[in-house]
Amino acid sequence: MTTVTDTPLVVVDDLSVRFPTGTGDGVVRAVSGLSFTLAPGGALAVVGESGSGKSTAAYALLGLHRGTGAEVTGTVRVAGQDVQAADDAALRKLRGGTAAMVFQDPLSSLDPYQAIGDQIAEVHRLHHPGAGRRASRARAVEVLDRVGIPDAARRARSRPHEFSGGMRQRALIAMALACDPRLLVADEPTTALDVTVQAQILGLLRELREETGMGLILVTHDLGVAASSVDELLVMKDGRAVEHGPAREILARPREDYTRELLAAVPRVNVRRETVRTPKGDDSVLLEATGLRREFGRGRKTVTAVDDVSLTIRAGETVGIVGESGSGKTTLGRMLVRLLEPTGGELRYEGREIGGLKDRELRSFRSELQMVFQDPVSSLNPRRSIGESIADPLRAAGRLDDAAIVARVRELLERVGLDPDAYHRYPHEFSGGQRQRVGIARALAPEPKLIVCDEPVSALDVTTQAQVVRLLGELQRELGLAVVFIAHDLAVVRQVSDRLVVMRGGRIVEEGPADTVYERPRHAYTQGLLAAVPRLEPAEATA
Amino acid sequence: MTGYFLRRALGALAVVLVLSAVVYATFYIAPGDPARLACGPRCNPEQIRQVREQLSLNDPVYVQYWHFLQGIVSGHDYSTGTGVLHCQAPCFGLSYQNDQQVTDLIVQRLPATASLATGAMVVWLLLGTGTGLLSALRRGGLTERVLTWLTLAGTATPVFISGLGLLMLFCAYLEWLPFPTYVPLGDDPEQWAWNMLLPWLALGLLESAKYARLTRSSMLETLAEDHIRTFRAYGATERSLIARHALRGAVAPVVALTAADFGSMFGNAMLTEMMFGLPGIGQLLVNATRTIDLPVVVAVVMVTGTAVVIANIVADLLYAAADRRVVLR
Structure with missing residues (x-):
């Protein structure tokens, strides 16, 4: 696809982003030595688990780390503009004008106090200072219509909370389109959405790409989403690129172990489950x-x-x-x-x-009758040790004495794959998966x-x-x-x-x-x- | 919306009723004889007995309370020995001390308290909110540090100390201002303002650190929100981010707290009123409590209670108006 005369739309060379941790002189290396290019009109997915540095890398494309205290080294060029060297005015021109970002959570990413049309019009005016209010408003309605908001002229006056999740995501994409950018950076654009809406949004992104010829960088944890939307994959782990190449090839023949693990973990909707329940006779x-x-x-x-x-x-x-x-x-x-x-x-x-x-x-x-909840962060009391949280239902039942309860909690912790000595540790010390294990242990506690x-x-x-x-x-x-x-x-x-x-x-x-x-x-x-x-x-x- | 108001109004009524009942009850449990105090130090037991009869203090407490409530709704007639004094609804009774109608007493005293609360609100909004915004956006500058220190000092100092300090500095030492005497706004607006300036400052300073803190944290919180990041990523300048997107969200809780605080000033400004000799509600309450002048005390508590309840409703309405996502029900 890339010919010799084509200057790449995006060049990232040896990009590193480090966050000072505030305590002492420790730093967290979020991205280290990342390099890739994107041809005009190309589509690349940056795939990785949470903490892999994929969003951090995406933010660097728009110079969004500037002023946050993060240390960015290496080169990032977008449409020929050196993002690191650009002055503030040039950077503002790049943001939204040349490269536009679509954020993950469409509700919190829009100003709750303003009409959606006004917000899009504001973005348009930022990059077309000469355009009148009326022209910017018309542009807002036009892009809202383009992304499939029915009755766009009227809905442009709605506030974000009056839109459904899918419509809000469309509105965010409309905002990105307002100034005809050459690159769209989408950070988990479908994570909060239902499957059917997700399919619509991915379809919309594909259409827009064909229609406008803009490049797409899609940041996602979902290999399925990546597979159906892009030509090229970049798999990240711990801030480094693990594997990079044509999507088809990587998905078919992953070279790296990590990619293989990731692929194996993806649940398949068209594959039967491995272990089928063996009826125990007790089918009451x-x-x-x-x-x-x-x-x-x-x-x-x-x-x-x-x-x-x-x-x-x-x-x-x-x-x-x-x-x-x-x-x-x-x-x-x-x-x-x-x-x-x-x-x-x-x-x-x-x-x-x-x-x-x-x-x-x-x-x-x-x-x-017990329940395991969705959000393992908010469903555990942050001020109580996980052992105490698991012990709660046992104490409520009142059948066991203290020593027996502690023994039972330790046994449960071990059963769900956690260290029994973690009894006295607090929820924030655990990862999401571990917290969900705690949630399961708590549900199992009263048998x-x-x-x-x-x-x-x-x-x-x-x-x-x-x-x-x-x-x-x-x-x-x-x-x-x-x-x-x-x-x-x-x-x-x-x-x-x-x-x-x-x-x-x-x-x-x-x-x-x-x-x-x-x-x-x-x-x-x-x-x-x-x-x-x-x-x-x-x-x-x-x- | 009508249902919302109806429910809030009923709730307000209930609060004020309970408040008055509690004050009534407290007075009958507390020691002291209102009849003796009303009659004066040179009364003999027979005179005291007559006064007690005249003030209906021999009736059971609940009967007295019931008559009191009746008076509020439909007025009351009092015999003065020679004739009949009609007290129009809302009638809060007659003062034990001087037989004046309590309603009149309160109406006379409201303007001073309202003047004080309004001016103090302006001071705390300008000084507190300004300091808060400054310390959220330009932390570390000299102005910010001086203002933060000033608001903290103002809040940490009891009003009778800071008030005294202000009086000594501006009236006695610098002689920039006269020692304050209350001039009603209607009589002479200019004199009103000059005389109220020090009370406003003293009370406004007392509240301003709270507002500085709230504004600062609310502004920083709003600036950290995702939608600010969105517009930053679309090339908006920091100035327009703050003016167009952050300010409104940051100010909403400040506005709501201001409304609530303004209401509570009707009861809470008594120290400032005493300090500067303002003939306000707070001063009335302090004097009435000292002489066990029950009708006055109950009426003042009901009025200040109503002010607080109404202010809280207004605070909720303002908050909902500022943030359209809030639905009142």
Whole structure:
């Protein structure tokens, strides 16, 4: 693609970024010795796990480390402009004008107080000081329309919180387009989105690239997203490039061990799970929901989150619940363990109705129905040691004395793959994956019969994700637990589930044995969801 | 929105009622005989008995309280021995001390307190918020350091010390200002302002360090938000980042706190009022408490309580207006 006469759009040569840590003279090397080039119109994905330095490298392309105290060495050229040497005015011209950045979290990345159209118009005016307000506003509507915001002229007056997640991401892309940049740097542009919306956004990026000929640097932890969007891959680990080359080739024949590990960890939606549950004969019904409902709010503002859901969970099985945000899957999960009271329908646990029980009457069931939460950071009390957090449900049950509780916690820590001596350490000392292990240990502590896991791995890197999923599988087989696994990631759910429930708008649209639903989905919605999952096709061929 | 106001108004009413009941009860538990104090030091027991009868102090407490509430809603007639004195609703009763209508007493005293609170608010907003912004954006400069020191000193010093210092410096030593006497705004606006200047400074200084801290942390927090980074990455200058995107978010909590503090000044400014001899609500309350003048005390507490509750509602409304994401319900 690169011809001799083509000057590359981006040249990064021996880039290093170091952050002084503030304590003493220690530094964190976020990026070391990174080099790559991007031809005009080319597309490169920078892939790596959290902490690999991929975002830090992307920020350097726009000189965003300037003034933050970070030490940047090496050369970065974008469209011939030396980013390191540029003065402030030249750098401001580059930012948004030549190279535009699309940030990860579209809600927090937009000014909450201003209309979206005004924000885009402001960016346009920054780079076209001569353009009038009216012209800039018209440009804002034009780009909003281009990224597929319906009724753009009217919606330009909306504020960010009045947009859905997907629309906000589109608006951020529109902002990037406002000044016809030659390079788009997208930092995890689809991480917060549902699969179908993710597919739309990736499609939009592809279209825009073909239409405008701009270059794309896509920063992502998701190899699937990278595979479907770019020609070239750069795999990063600990601030260094591990492997760099054409995407097709790397995905099909990874040369480095790390890339292989990363690829192996990616859950495949079209591969059957390895270990299928062996029925232990005890297939008794554990939990049975009939016509379960839950409304929020009152009067005209009533929202029905779960609408007439009937579901049976047998002892020792894993039921996957998938659906997009707002489908009611979390509300259902919380009702199943009675963290939330249903407003209608029946919920029977081992034959006894528990749907309407008061908190006091529920106490005897609490230990048997446990929950693992999505965010392992906020669901652990930061001021208590992890041992104390795990011991909480045991103390609440009141059956064991102190020494027995400590012994049990140590045993649990070991069981979930943590050091038993970590009892007295605090959540911030652990990585995300380790914290989720703590969450699992806490759920296991009172020896439950059912645990509901609500998006237990969606905050984790692929390799960590794979480890946690494996752990859950092992525990389940060993302890004969029933597990309800709620997630928006269909591939992950496939790797753990015996049965699958697909939810939409508070209702179950399809239910059946996992492999059947994945291979022969009957409902159009399920088919759509499955089609939207990004795949590692080239790798699949040789895997 | 109507439902919101209705609920907040009912809540406010409940707070004020409970407050008045607690004050009433406290007075009957506390030692001291209002009748003896109202009658004066040279009264004989028979006279005291008459006064007690006249003030209805022999009725059970709840009956007295009920009459008091009735007076607020529908007015009250008092016999003065020779005729009937009609006290129009809202009637908070008559002062035990001088038989003046409490409602009139309070209305007379409100302008001084309102003047003090308003001016002090301007001082703390200018000085406190200014210092806060300066220390968030230009930390380490001489002006910033002097102002930070000044606000801290102002807050750390009790108002009767700082007030005394101000009086001695500006009135006695430099002779730039007259010793303050209260001149109503309606009589002579210029004299009003000159005479209020020192009370404003003293009270405003007292509050300003809090505002400096809040503004500083709120500004730094807003500057660290993602949307600021977005516009920085699109080539906005630091100046426009602050003016267009950071200031509004940073100021929202300051505005809300200001409204709440302004309300509480009606009860909390009494030291400043005493210090500078301002005929305000706080001074009235202190004098009435000393003489166990129950109607006055209860009425003042109800008025200041209402001011606080209303100010808090206003604070919420302002916050919601500043941040459209906040939905009032």
